[in-house]
Amino acid sequence: MHLIRTLLAKDLRRVRRNPIPIITQIGIALILVAVIGLAFGEQAKSGSGMAPIKMAIVDEDESFFTELLQNSISSKKFAEYFDTEFLDRAEAMERVDANEISAVAVIPDGFSDAFLDGSESGRNLELIKNPAQSIYTAIVEEGLEALLTLLNALSRNFGEELRNWRDILEEAEEADFFSTVFLASKLLGDAREQIESARDYLTPPLVSFESSTRSDGTEEEAGKPFDLFSYLFAGMAGMFLLMIANSSTNGIYRESQFGTLRRFSSMHGRLLPFVLGKMVLVVAVTSISAVIMFVGGALLFGIEWISPGKVAIVTLAYCVCGAGLTSLIASIAGKEKRADTPNTIIIMGLALLSGTMVQTDALPGFIQDYVSPYLPTEWFIRTVRDLQNFDMATEWVGISIRLCIFGFLFAGVSATLFHRKILKGGAV
Amino acid sequence: MSLLNIDKLRKRFGETVAVEDVSFNVNPGEFYGLLGPNGAGKTTTISLVCGLLKPDEGSIGVDGTDFWSNPKESHRLMGLVPQDLALYEELTGRENLEFWGKVAGLSRNDAKERATELLESLTLSDRGNDAISKYSGGMKRRINLGCALMHRPKLLLLDEPTVGIDPQARMNILDFIRGLANDGTGILYTTHYLEEAESLCDRIGIIDHGKILAEGTLADLRNQIGHDQLSLCWKESSRALIGLNGLAFKSRFA
Numbered sequence: 001m002h003l004i005r006t007l008l009a010k011d012l013r014r015v016r017r018n019p020i021p022i023i024t025q026i027g028i029a030l031i032l033v034a035v036i037g038l039a040f041g042e043q044a045k046s047g048s049g050m051a052p053i054k055m056a057i058v059d060e061d062e063s064f065f066t067e068l069l070q071n072s073i074s075s076k077k078f079a080e081y082f083d084t085e086f087l088d089r090a091e092a093m094e095r096v097d098a099n100e101i102s103a104v105a106v107i108p109d110g111f112s113d114a115f116l117d118g119s120e121s122g123r124n125l126e127l128i129k130n131p132a133q134s135i136y137t138a139i140v141e142e143g144l145e146a147l148l149t150l151l152n153a154l155s156r157n158f159g160e161e162l163r164n165w166r167d168i169l170e171e172a173e174e175a176d177f178f179s180t181v182f183l184a185s186k187l188l189g190d191a192r193e194q195i196e197s198a199r200d201y202l203t204p205p206l207v208s209f210e211s212s213t214r215s216d217g218t219e220e221e222a223g224k225p226f227d228l229f230s231y232l233f234a235g236m237a238g239m240f241l242l243m244i245a246n247s248s249t250n251g252i253y254r255e256s257q258f259g260t261l262r263r264f265s266s267m268h269g270r271l272l273p274f275v276l277g278k279m280v281l282v283v284a285v286t287s288i289s290a291v292i293m294f295v296g297g298a299l300l301f302g303i304e305w306i307s308p309g310k311v312a313i314v315t316l317a318y319c320v321c322g323a324g325l326t327s328l329i330a331s332i333a334g335k336e337k338r339a340d341t342p343n344t345i346i347i348m349g350l351a352l353l354s355g356t357m358v359q360t361d362a363l364p365g366f367i368q369d370y371v372s373p374y375l376p377t378e379w380f381i382r383t384v385r386d387l388q389n390f391d392m393a394t395e396w397v398g399i400s401i402r403l404c405i406f407g408f409l410f411a412g413v414s415a416t417l418f419h420r421k422i423l424k425g426g427a428v
Numbered sequence: 429m430s431l432l433n434i435d436k437l438r439k440r441f442g443e444t445v446a447v448e449d450v451s452f453n454v455n456p457g458e459f460y461g462l463l464g465p466n467g468a469g470k471t472t473t474i475s476l477v478c479g480l481l482k483p484d485e486g487s488i489g490v491d492g493t494d495f496w497s498n499p500k501e502s503h504r505l506m507g508l509v510p511q512d513l514a515l516y517e518e519l520t521g522r523e524n525l526e527f528w529g530k531v532a533g534l535s536r537n538d539a540k541e542r543a544t545e546l547l548e549s550l551t552l553s554d555r556g557n558d559a560i561s562k563y564s565g566g567m568k569r570r571i572n573l574g575c576a577l578m579h580r581p582k583l584l585l586l587d588e589p590t591v592g593i594d595p596q597a598r599m600n601i602l603d604f605i606r607g608l609a610n611d612g613t614g615i616l617y618t619t620h621y622l623e624e625a626e627s628l629c630d631r632i633g634i635i636d637h638g639k640i641l642a643e644g645t646l647a648d649l650r651n652q653i654g655h656d657q658l659s660l661c662w663k664e665s666s667r668a669l670i671g672l673n674g675l676a677f678k679s680r681f682a
């Protein structure tokens with residue numbers, strides 16, 4: 001312990017004399033926060049972490065069906081994510097040109113009839129995207145695809161019922177009251193029977209989810225809206241923290257270059273204290289960067305961390321793991337120049353396979369089953385996302401311990417590799 | 429009892445034999461010089477002695493104990509002055525000394541006291557609080573030497589400690605080292621400067637291609653050779669040995 005303290009004090013003194021490298025490394029964290037800020041804009045402060053996406057709907061159909069759609073879009077839930085206006089086509093195009101809205105969804109004339117009658121033509125919705133707001137339009141496109149899936153499912157399963165409903169409601173003013181009520185109640189009964197028979201196939205995940213969250217007594221959190229911004233943020237933090245750890249580990253290469261690592265080795269056979277001393281510094285730098293990222297995310301973009309204490313502990317454990325991992329990479333590479341390219345590939349690879357950019361669910365099955373679950377980056381990213389969006393009573397503790405164990409394990413292997421390389425007269 | 433006892437040391441790097449059947453010993457207060465051209469195996473031998481490399485064969489005894497049976501104690505008994513400077517440029521001379529002293533196991537106060545003492549001995553008291561980056565080459569060499577002396581080792585290993593410095597700075601360093609030997613420190617010193625070996629060393633081992641070619645005091649070497657002058661021939665001009673009057677090695681390019 002005395003030795004690790006001595007090594008750390010020396011490194012801190014060196015940092016004080018020449019703070020530029022460390023400031024640069026911590027600056028990466030600031031840049032990350034700034035880049036996300038630029039991408040999502042100041043609007044991110046409001047709502048669920050990401051501002052409602054401004055879009056227009058051009059209803060050229062003006063049917064009963066699209067009126068229903070208008071009502072559902074005006075709901076409070078939908079408004080959390082989409083700021084929707086109903087405009088005519090010309091006005092909507094003007095707003096796109098002025099970069100005031102992200103996308104325009106056009107419901108063409110005759111859409112409802114074509115949809116309900118199941119005819120081949122006239123069932124296409126039109127999406128006009130604003131090229132200046134690529135991220136938002138991508139989200140709108142995803143949303144529209146989800147809506148189409150829903151509409152297709154409705155058409156296939158309840159097509160006849162929907163047509164009957166349209167007939168009832170369109171003819172309600174002319175028909176006598178009792179026959180309308182009779183028809184409506186018959187349709188309701190049929191619909192209920194169909195839903196009941198399909199319930200087992202449609203809803204089992206919801207049933208099991210509810211029961212598990214209720215048993216933990218966290219009903220309030222279970223109802224929280226999904227926080228897309230913090231979801232993206234956790235993934236990016238996972239990658240950038242590893243990059244910062246890698247950059248901070250460069251100190252080991254310098255020690256090797258200046259001959260101080262060999263001198264240390266000539267005084268102490270074992271290099272574990274040396275590697276641990278470096279690790280402490282790397283953990284300190286990455287932890288400061290993490291604070292900047294997560295607190296910056298909270299202050300600038302309105303991310304409300306549901307469990308800040310738990311997120312902090314998991315992040316600290318991840319910093320330990322990252323420091324161990326990068327010192328292991330350094331011990332394998334030996335020299336800074338030799339390490340540059342493989343380091344970038346390893347870090348980017350770990351990040352991509354861990355769901356930084358895309359969800360692991362979107363990765364090939366083999367990677368989902370046999371690669372991602374074994375990566376520390378995936379443990380961290382998944383845990384932070386889950387802590388933010390679901391309840392994790394105890395799992396985060398196990399993951400934090402696992403991350404720390406792996407960090408120290410990596411450090412041990414790193415020290416052994418350094419020592420073996422020196423003993424063999426290798427490039428250290 | 430010898431302070432350092434090297435017996436039939438052998439080290440290979442792949443197909444290259446770096447050190448072959450090297451044996452010698454260093455006694456307390458003795459100044460032993462390992463003399464040879466670049467690439468002769470001097471640095472490899474020093475690295476083997478201080479545990480930076482593990483020998484393929486042979487043994488290294490330090491103060492009567494096999495090095496690899498108790499490496500911790502062996503490390504404590506010796507100090508290494510590497511050929512290349514191993515210092516932190518951002519730190520001051522004093523901070524470098526104190527740091528390496530603490531790494532060697534000194535307490536904070538002991539490291540402070542010893543650093544003050546060494547700065548004085550090395551005539552660097554007035555520059556002790558300057559960053560190493562502001563030092564001249566000779567001053568850096570002196571601090572590099574001082575770092576190895578912080579824990580008062582019984583055996584000092586010096587790997588060409590005067591490379592690249594001016595004659596006056598070299599004389600200062602060599603006088604200082606001679607003083608250490610007079611105080612009882614055993615010294616293993618590698619050099620390719622023949623005049624240094626002649627003026628400083630009690631005994632000399634001449635090494636090339638990883639083998640000790642001749643070993644002994646100046647008088648022994650004279651007797652072994654039987655003449656005042658010896659001619660050694662190397663096929664490569666870069667390996668030409670240096671000439672010297674008295675015990676004279678004359679270079680002649682084949």
